[in-house]
Amino acid sequence: MGKNIVYKILEKHLVEGELVAGSPATIKIDRTLTQDSTGTMAYLQLEAMNIDKVKTKKSVAYVDHNMLQQGFENADDHKYIETVAKKYGIYFSKPGNGICHQVNLERFSVPGDTLLGSDSHTPTAGGVGMLAIGAGGLDVALAMAGEPYSINIPRVTKVELIGKLNPMVASKDIILEVLKRETVKGGVGRVYEYGGIGVESLSVPQRATITNMGAELGATTSIFPSDNKTKEFFKAQDRLDDWSELLADDDAVYDEIIKIDLDKLEPMVAAPHSPDNIKTCKEIGPIKIDQVAIGSCTNSSYEDLMKVSRILKGRKVAQNVSLVIAPGSRQVMEMIARNGALADIIASGARILENSCGPCIGMGQSPGTDGISLRTFNRNFFGRSGTNSASVYLTSPEVAAVSAIYGYLRDPRDIDFKVDFEGIYRENFLIDDSMIIEPSEESENVEVVRGPNIKPFPLNTILAKNIQGKVIIKTGDNITTDHIMPSNAKLLPFRSNIPHLSTFCFSTIDDKFADRCMANSGGFIVGGDNYGQGSSREHAALAPLYLGIKTVIAKSFARIHRANLINSGIIPLVFENEKDYDLINKMDELVITDVKSGIKADRILVNNINRGTSFFVKTGFNDNEINMLLAGGKLNSIKIKNSKEVLYV
Ligand code: MIC
Ligand code: SF4
Numbered sequence: 001m002g003k004n005i006v007y008k009i010l011e012k013h014l015v016e017g018e019l020v021a022g023s024p025a026t027i028k029i030d031r032t033l034t035q036d037s038t039g040t041m042a043y044l045q046l047e048a049m050n051i052d053k054v055k056t057k058k059s060v061a062y063v064d065h066n067m068l069q070q071g072f073e074n075a076d077d078h079k080y081i082e083t084v085a086k087k088y089g090i091y092f093s094k095p096g097n098g099i100c101h102q103v104n105l106e107r108f109s110v111p112g113d114t115l116l117g118s119d120s121h122t123p124t125a126g127g128v129g130m131l132a133i134g135a136g137g138l139d140v141a142l143a144m145a146g147e148p149y150s151i152n153i154p155r156v157t158k159v160e161l162i163g164k165l166n167p168m169v170a171s172k173d174i175i176l177e178v179l180k181r182e183t184v185k186g187g188v189g190r191v192y193e194y195g196g197i198g199v200e201s202l203s204v205p206q207r208a209t210i211t212n213m214g215a216e217l218g219a220t221t222s223i224f225p226s227d228n229k230t231k232e233f234f235k236a237q238d239r240l241d242d243w244s245e246l247l248a249d250d251d252a253v254y255d256e257i258i259k260i261d262l263d264k265l266e267p268m269v270a271a272p273h274s275p276d277n278i279k280t281c282k283e284i285g286p287i288k289i290d291q292v293a294i295g296s297c298t299n300s301s302y303e304d305l306m307k308v309s310r311i312l313k314g315r316k317v318a319q320n321v322s323l324v325i326a327p328g329s330r331q332v333m334e335m336i337a338r339n340g341a342l343a344d345i346i347a348s349g350a351r352i353l354e355n356s357c358g359p360c361i362g363m364g365q366s367p368g369t370d371g372i373s374l375r376t377f378n379r380n381f382f383g384r385s386g387t388n389s390a391s392v393y394l395t396s397p398e399v400a401a402v403s404a405i406y407g408y409l410r411d412p413r414d415i416d417f418k419v420d421f422e423g424i425y426r427e428n429f430l431i432d433d434s435m436i437i438e439p440s441e442e443s444e445n446v447e448v449v450r451g452p453n454i455k456p457f458p459l460n461t462i463l464a465k466n467i468q469g470k471v472i473i474k475t476g477d478n479i480t481t482d483h484i485m486p487s488n489a490k491l492l493p494f495r496s497n498i499p500h501l502s503t504f505c506f507s508t509i510d511d512k513f514a515d516r517c518m519a520n521s522g523g524f525i526v527g528g529d530n531y532g533q534g535s536s537r538e539h540a541a542l543a544p545l546y547l548g549i550k551t552v553i554a555k556s557f558a559r560i561h562r563a564n565l566i567n568s569g570i571i572p573l574v575f576e577n578e579k580d581y582d583l584i585n586k587m588d589e590l591v592i593t594d595v596k597s598g599i600k601a602d603r604i605l606v607n608n609i610n611r612g613t614s615f616f617v618k619t620g621f622n623d624n625e626i627n628m629l630l631a632g633g634k635l636n637s638i639k640i641k642n643s644k645e646v647l648y649v
Contacts, residue, residue: 002249005223006156006191009131009246013114015148021155021255022189024622026148030057030113032140035100037065037361037487038118038537040077040496042137043084044457046144048635053089053443055146060108060436061085062093062100066492067356068363073493076451080496082437087446088144089439097435098329098355101125101297105208106237106331107433111226111246116143120215120536120560121297121378127208128233129226129246134215136538136564138634150624154191154220155255161198163263168412168419170396171206172299172376175213176268177260180278184478185530187219188559190255194224195248198262203425204233205301212298213378216275218533218558236429267411269374270394273382274478281399281411291373292323292404294397295353296360299376300328302335304397306424309341311401312348315417318407324365326353335430350404362386362488374409376400381480381534383508386488454496458546460569460632463599467550467571468591469523471584472516473506477528481540481561483509484532495539502543514547516587522548524590528581529554532561541568551592553606553617555581566625569633571595573617576603580615584608599629 003011007019010027017025032054034042039061046054061081066074078095085092093103100117101124109115111129115122118140125132135149143149159178165171178192192214194207202210207224214222224230226246234243269284271277294300294308305327317323325345327333333355336342346352359365360377366386367373373385373392380392393409402412440446475483485501486508494501506513517523525544531554532540541564544552551571555578565572575581584590589609598604599619607614621629631637 001253002251004156004158004193004248004252004254005129005225005246006131006154006193009112009114010153017153019153021153023153024150024624025153026150027114029116029143029149031108031110031115032056032059032143033100033104033115033117033119033122034061034137034140035065035119036063036077036081037492037495038137039081040454041457041538041542042118042141043081045138045635046088046141047084049141049145051145054144056144058091058108059144060091060093060104062103063095064099064356065361065363066495067095067354068489071493072451073453076453077496079449080451080454083446083448086437086440087443087448089443091439092437094435094437096330096355098331099297099300099357101212102300102328102332105204106329106429107436110242111230111244116140116149118536120534121212123214123221124208124212124297126211126214126221126223127204128230129224131221131223133221134536134560136536136560136567138538138567139563151220152189154189157190157192157256157258158254159192159194160196160257160259161194161262162196162259163198163261164201165262165265168398169265169267170398171202171209172396173265173268174260174262175210176270176278177265178258179216179270179276181258182217184216184274184276184533185218185556187214187217189220191220192217192222193248193254194222199224200227200229202229203303204230205303209298213275216378218530220559236427238431267396267399267413269399269409270380272380272391272393275379275394281409284409286408286410287372288408289321289374289403290371291367292321292400293359293365293373293375293377294400295326295328295358296377297328298378299397300326300332302332302426302429303424305332305336306341307421308397308401309336309344310421310424311398311419312350312405313344315348315405317349317404320407321404323350323404324353324359325350326358327355330355330435331430331432338430359385361492363492364489374400374403379534381482383486384482388508453493455499458498458542459635460545462632462636463569463596463630465596466591466593467595468589469550470520471526471586471588471590472520472523472549473510473513474526474584474586475528475531477555478530478533479527480534481532481537482534484540485537485543487537498539498542498546501539502546505543505547517547517549522550525549525552526581526584527552527554529556531557533558536560538564538567541565541570545570566628567634569629569631569636571599571629573604573619576616576618583611583613583615596630599626
């Protein structure tokens with residue numbers, strides 16, 4: 001029986017378990033990446049593990065998120081990451097060198113290897129055939145310490161691409177089509193493997209746009225084959241030594257197959273406030289826009305910005321529009337600067353930002369009140385731009401640049417001028433790794449510098465016999481980690497200060513959540529479907545932990561957030577009967593008795609004291625997860641394992 005690419009890589013990296021979809025297993029992690037907004041926590045946790053040096057083939061620490069330095073906090077975090085990286089054998093990509101996923105693709109990706117990153121868009125590297133997975137900072141720290149990573153073996157869905165994209169239809173439209181069909185929770189427990197004749201016409205940056213935004217499907221990851229197009233990319237990056245071919249067998253087996261005819265796709269947008277709210281540009285019509293933002297780890301490659309520059313060349317941005325552009329890396333910025341494309345972009349009236357996440361994570365450029373913003377990014381969750389009343393539409397660079405000129409959303413196939421993308425592909429990229437600092441040979445002499453804003457991370461305690469508390473918040477479906485732990489220019493500086501950050505927990509939708517937690521010594525969260533979708537930030541578990549939340553009961557959970565809850569010792573439970581969700585009110589008092597036995601069983605009884613009712617919730621924990629929950633989180637469970645203490649008989 002032929003093998004798909006995913007199972008070929010998993011087979012080589014399997015440490016424990018079997019290659020059976022849905023079953024728990026552990027895999028060896030070859031490489032890791034961190035970025036600064038999750039990195040400080042990850043490195044504090046790594047330091048707590050008492051190792052001398054990372055055990056991976058290569059680990060890289062990037063600084064790309066918390067770039068505004070309006071106080072000392074972000075700069076201090078950068079210094080901490082730089083020094084801790086130097087000490088523990090980690091490469092350090094300086095602020096300004098670019099967005100982690102773009103730089104990783106250019107300089108560190110390796111087909112066939114595994115990558116674990118403390119950022120949900122780590123799957124970007126799937127564009128070159130790497131099995132790249134996003135995870136919480138603690139899991140990445142453990143991978144750096146040499147621990148295998150726990151996964152449920154995914155189902156593999158083949159996305160068969162046939163035909164070829166028409167002019168002005170982009171690879172972004174491919175992933176928007178997948179999101180339209182599969183939705184933001186359709187990918188849970190799955191990997192999307194791209195294949196078919198249509199793959200051959202897509203360049204690595206185009207593929208990486210697709211694997212990047214595959215994160216929005218809730219999938220474990222997405223992956224493309226490593227073929228001749230991949231080889232061209234590695235040659236252009238002067239890294240042919242890192243390239244190897246990786247193709248699915250001709251008779252490879254898949255759990256499902258989706259077919260997409262590229263010829264039939266048209267320019268699309270994801271309308272507010274969800275990446276799966278897909279409409280064609282024509283369906284939305286010519287809405288007037290206030291802002292256009294081009295960049296983010298989804299669409300900030302050299303190829304993307306060259307297309308944008310060709311559209312803007314000799315034209316002006318409409319008077320009602322503010323166009324901002326953030327290149328994905330220093331390599332991209334320098335190449336467009338040297339070949340004149342940047343001059344064309346500047347002449348059009350665009351505002352140039354530094355090579356970083358920027359507006360994508362609300363680090364500046366928040367739209368005005370009720371503003372309409374068109375962005376080439378991957379997420380348009382409520383409030384993420386920093387302006388709650390803003391409407392953010394996600395789209396391709398082609399749609400974004402054309403609309404910036406017209407001042408309203410416009411299908412780029414309908415423009416009344418000619419654009420030529422000929423000659424934008426390069427055989428050689430400009431290589432300069434001088435902003436990547438190598439780790440120290442004499443790590444014992446490196447002093448780790450810790451600023452005053454860096455506070456210890458919270459640790460849970462051993463699981464109590466019974467859990468009793470109030471329902472502090474009851475949410476709807478598809479709650480994102482941006483709802484749970486908002487991130488913007490004001491809050492990101494406190495990513496290494498959970499006590500302060502936690503006071504803003506859920507603040508976009510409920511500004512009294514933290515107060516109620518404090519007044520009631522924590523309690524329960526009740527959520528809907530796909531609770532915790534979006535980012536990998538473990539702060540969305542650590543802040544509730546700090547506020548005393550013991551349990552989250554939801555209709556279903558997103559993969560990374562569920563893992564982060566368990567890592568923190570917060571119990572994620574799933575309604576056995578979804579109708580029971582309707583029978584709970586905010587501030588109802590819930591009780592679970594003998595919870596230690598409960599988490600080992602398939603189901604647990606929850607009593608609602610206010611209503612005199614009870615209902616069942618599903619557990620579904622594997623042995624590893626049970627141990628973590630009993631111990632009060634992953635770090636505690638490791639400590640207990642090492643001390644051979646028996647927690648539960
Ligand atoms: C995001 O896109 O939401 C982030 C910011 O990159 C997060 C990481 C974080 O919250 O620091 C992610 O995607 O994991
Ligand atoms: Fe940065 Fe945005 Fe990419 Fe997250 S999605 S890594 S914030 S560019």
